[in-house]
Amino acid sequence: MNATIRLALAASLLAAGASHAQDGELSIAMLIPGKIDDNGFMEAGYNGLLKIEKQFGAKIAYTDQVQPEQDKLEEALRALARQTPDMVIAHGGQNNEAAKTVAAEFPDIPFVVVQGGVTGPNLSSYEVLxxxxxxxxxxxxxxxxxxxxxxxxxxxxxxxxxxxxxxxxxxxxxxxxxxxxxxxxxxxxxxxxxxxxxxxxxxxxxxxxxxxxxxxxxxxxxxxxxxxxxxxxxxxxxxxxxxxxxxxxxxxxDVSIPSVQAVQDLVDGTWKPETVKHIGLExxxxxxxxxxxxxxxxxxxxxxxxxxxxxxxxxxxxxxxxxxxxxx
Incomplete structure (x- = not known):
């Protein structure tokens, strides 16, 4: 895919996200591979999803407790993407390869990996350092x-x-x-x-x-x-x-923050594919x-x-x- 097409795709994805947000129709889906009450990383991801629901009035959906095996992660992401949300968020770096594969199958949906390091034409990663x-x-x-x-x-x-x-x-x-x-x-x-x-x-x-x-x-x-x-x-x-x-x-x-930031960027029209956004001690x-x-x-x-x-x-x-x- 050349740079012109990528820019056009990015613009269309951003416009779609902003339009849905303005119409009050924002929907966000998240894959949380572990337990949402683990007192740790996975629970923080779930808390981020709840913040998204409250802060943006978003309709949310999630799948949790998926074994960290690529085929199972891929199928969980596909099931979420088939619901045609405005963004699919995969919580955890174990989703890197699965997200790359599934994002390519749903080119009109923005995908984000929290604590990931992968990118694509409709895929970005947000990482708390x-x-x-x-x-x-x-x-x-x-x-x-x-x-x-x-x-x-x-x-x-x-x-x-x-x-x-x-x-x-x-x-x-x-x-x-x-x-x-x-x-x-x-x-x-x-x-x-x-x-x-x-x-x-x-x-x-x-x-x-x-x-x-x-x-x-x-x-x-x-x-x-x-x-x-x-x-x-x-x-x-x-x-x-x-x-x-x-x-x-x-x-x-606080790994609840990247997902909220990604949705904020989508709503603001500033979300970008092909990027890894870092959040550190600053x-x-x-x-x-x-x-x-x-x-x-x-x-x-x-x-x-x-x-x-x-x-x-x-x-x-x-x-x-x-x-x-x-x-x-």
Whole structure:
């Protein structure tokens, strides 16, 4: 497809979205592969859809609890697209390839992947930079650890999770370059028993702070860490307000925001295909590190300084990690 045709398609998609919004007929469909009540990433996506319903008066539809296998994700997206909504949103980077395939089958419908990295003639991605808050979380862990051993636990090996792990590691190395880093992708975001076993394995090796990027499985890790006397750094939401006895910090990346932003762009006539839109620490409502009340003022000040250095570009957040991983 040449540039002229792409521009024409983009213009027609934008006009359609703006027209529906003005007529009060806006309809948005979302694929949420996991559980909408997982206290984590998937629930944040669902909350974004509810915000869209309230903020824009939109008619909403969603499909949830789909196995992260491409053929199943594709069929779920097709079923939503057949309803001819004004936009289809796929929540999560695990939808990247499925969204590329299905968007091509429905060229008149705008598609968006939240926390994705794919684009197409009618496809864009919106990504909250979890690695920014994760980097600060790693820096805080380096300043707070007593044992010098810091852990990381995640489930599915998806790109945003890999980036978050890499960002956390480099933040840790920035403030505590001699730290020992334990990391694992255990294969499941929602299994509490598995998360508990992995957390115990890391605390048994001396980890006194662990960064968890989990969904419903997080409670298992939290219980195990409470028993071991270890501290946790959470993600997505502010866990320091939920279980303050365990959580010493939380690397917030509000992934309800990208879907709302995508719909706002559609309504405003500014949504663009073939783009990846990034949202980082410059938007503290979307990305930030919260610290528990027990964190000393001097460490808070240090984290504030590091945040500014990331925003200004003085510190570049690396997301690469090629070191060893824990085996279970």
């Amino acid at each position: 979890q690695e920014h808050s994760a980097w600060l979380g790693g820096a805080a862990a380096g300043l707070l650890t007593q044992s010098g051993v810091v852990g990381h636990i995640s489930g599915i090996r998806v790109t945003p999770g890999l980036k978050g792990r890499g960002g956390f590691y480099h933040g840790l190395m920035h403030t505590r370059p001699d730290a020992t880093f334990l990391t694992i992708f255990a294969g499941n975001q929602d299994d509490t028993e598995l998360a508990a076993r992995v957390a115990k394995a890391e605390t048994d090796q001396g980890a006194d702070i662990i960064f968890t990027m989990l969904n419903a499985g997080r409670q298992g890790a939290t219980d195990a860490m409470r028993e071991a006397g270890a501290k946790q750094i959470g993600n997505v939401i502010d866990w320091t307000k939920v279980e303050p006895d365990v959580f010493i910090a939380s690397a917030i990346a 938007n503290p409502e979307a990305v930030s590190l919260t610290l528990s009340d027990s964190v000393p003022a001097e460490i808070r000040d240090r984290i504030d300084t590091l945040r500014e250095q990331i925003v200004t570009g003085e510190i570049e957040v690396s997301t690469e990690y090629s070191g060893p991983e824990l085996e279970m």
